[in-house]
Amino acid sequence: MSDRIYTAGLVIIGDEILSGRTHDKNIAQIATWLQVQGIRLAEVRVVPDVIARIVEAVNALREANDYLFTTGGIGPTHDDITVDAVAEALGVPVIVHPEAKAMLERYYKSIDKELTEARLRMARVPEGAELIPNRMSGAPGIKIGNMHLMAGVPHITAGMLDALTGTLEGGAPLLSETIGCWTPESEVSEILREVEKAHENCQIGSYPFFREGRVGANFVIRSTDRDALNSCVDTLCEALGEEGLDFTPGGI
Amino acid sequence: MSDRIYTAGLVIIGDEILSGRTHDKNIAQIATWLQVQGIRLAEVRVVPDVIARIVEAVNALREANDYLFTTGGIGPTHDDITVDAVAEALGVPVIVHPEAKAMLERYYKSIDKELTEARLRMARVPEGAELIPNRMSGAPGIKIGNMHLMAGVPHITAGMLDALTGTLEGGAPLLSETIGCWTPESEVSEILREVEKAHENCQIGSYPFFREGRVGANFVIRSTDRDALNSCVDTLCEALGEEGLDFTPGGI
Structure with missing residues (x-):
């Protein structure tokens, strides 16, 4: 590959x-x-x-x-x-x-x-x-x-x-993990920016939603490197936890 | 307008x-x-x-x-x-x-x-x-x-x-009418081409589908001119009828 x-x-x-x-x-x-x-x-x-x-x-x-x-x-x-x-x-x-x-x-x-x-x-x-x-x-x-x-x-x-299927040459697939959180994304934008900056092979996307009368967001971390992806997910979960926020691995 | x-x-x-x-x-x-x-x-x-x-x-x-x-x-x-x-x-x-x-x-x-x-x-x-x-x-x-x-x-x-809404200058709205027919579009492609050619202010699109185990198509006629549109719809219905096809004004 x-x-x-x-x-x-x-x-x-x-x-x-x-x-x-x-x-x-x-x-x-x-x-x-x-x-x-x-x-x-x-x-x-x-x-x-x-x-x-x-x-x-x-x-x-x-x-x-x-x-x-x-x-x-x-x-x-x-x-x-x-x-x-x-x-x-x-x-x-x-x-x-x-x-x-x-x-x-x-x-x-x-x-x-x-x-x-x-x-x-x-x-x-x-x-x-x-x-x-x-x-x-x-x-x-x-x-x-x-x-x-x-x-x-x-x-x-x-x-x-x-x-x-299987007939076109490709590269390493882009892996992704999602973390969901019942928070307005504006509350955590600084965290997202810093965690992304600390993991250079990862991109973090933030996708807000409005459901059940509450706002929340899914944070999608993407990388072609499984180890970098896992490390980025861990760091983000830790940072959200330190803010006292409830997050859901796998997304909401 | x-x-x-x-x-x-x-x-x-x-x-x-x-x-x-x-x-x-x-x-x-x-x-x-x-x-x-x-x-x-x-x-x-x-x-x-x-x-x-x-x-x-x-x-x-x-x-x-x-x-x-x-x-x-x-x-x-x-x-x-x-x-x-x-x-x-x-x-x-x-x-x-x-x-x-x-x-x-x-x-x-x-x-x-x-x-x-x-x-x-x-x-x-x-x-x-x-x-x-x-x-x-x-x-x-x-x-x-x-x-x-x-x-x-x-x-x-x-x-x-x-x-x-209502703040942007526009032109005449594009009007459309749909006629549905339980026929493979390849059966009527010549009809569609000829009817479109005979109505220069109209475009006809053909959108095939596969439902309930049968194939059919919706024909969408578009024009900014209501009279031209109606005339094109009438001509197309007449031509489909002459082929003995069942068609449904309004689409399927």
Whole structure:
């Protein structure tokens, strides 16, 4: 396992997210999956179904990160333009992938339907691409260079992530521990700052909440180093205890 | 009401979203609120708690849009760096806002607490800023230029949006109608394409789903023109009917 940090960018393509109609579930799903692969999600952009805007986001994030993922826009309808946008970003033509076409033929035959012109759209890929299997519906995701083009419907995205599990090189996973405390975070901000400063391989995030009529906060300590993480957790618990505060390891 | 389209960018600041720990609720909440104001959400970026990354995203989206919103990073702890980042993006110093300080003094007095140095951090603003009232906790949001810096906790964000309701100039709201159909979208993609082409002021989005063991799709027609929208809906319903498909106005 190397010390190098691997990062990914995510481009979510879809007017339905920007209109507020659909609540995004893919950011959290992909972020959680990436953590397990030892890859950090470094930035997400949500862009509309407009080729130029997709090209811009894809080019910015594929160059800045080890990996790029996209969700949305790879279906059979006229608003599915991700393949065209990525081909444009790479300066390559769009082709029909023979294996994808064969997969779609088998799939539609198995459910006694025809492979229409519209369905064949789902076999279009930027030239040079490989396929990402999709157990859910026969229409594959697409891998080209450091990019992974996936479906927007979360359970289909999940199937594609499953197919990619263990195939991407990552680094040490980012470990985290949470400590919850029924205190306004402003009461303990000095403690948090000092404990973080004393543990240079750890970051502490403070996430306030309001529940059951009371305020509290969860403090999340993150590190790739298990020993540093444990030491930071111990120091923080000790400091909170000295203030007479009730804290809950594992979070509230 | 003008024909001009007003757009907004949104920068979500927070390691907790990028780690997958917290599921974002602000994209949908803000997108929905903006629709009502006659403003379109044109792009969202989720960036980590790193000044340079926040500056880059803020500068890109404030210049490309009529409005910019940020969520997260305006609390009292060491990881709250949004004010510093926005001040850097604008090239102005950070100052303590006298009115924000007075608000915090009143608030903490009312709950019998002291205004500590940490809490006073929440009165820091980029020079030239105004305040956005926050009924929930006393700590205000911040308005500077075309930017609105809001809390990350969704119910506090909601209070700040409420305070801004009706204060931003917008255009004609984007209207939408949904038609649901128990059909694979690939069966009707040609219809969707043709109906959209015949109604130039309308966009049709197709959003497939898998429920109750069957596949279907919702078709969302969007337009700022009520007559064009109605005509497009009628044409699409007629075309679906001619195919012998069962469709449900209002969506499934």
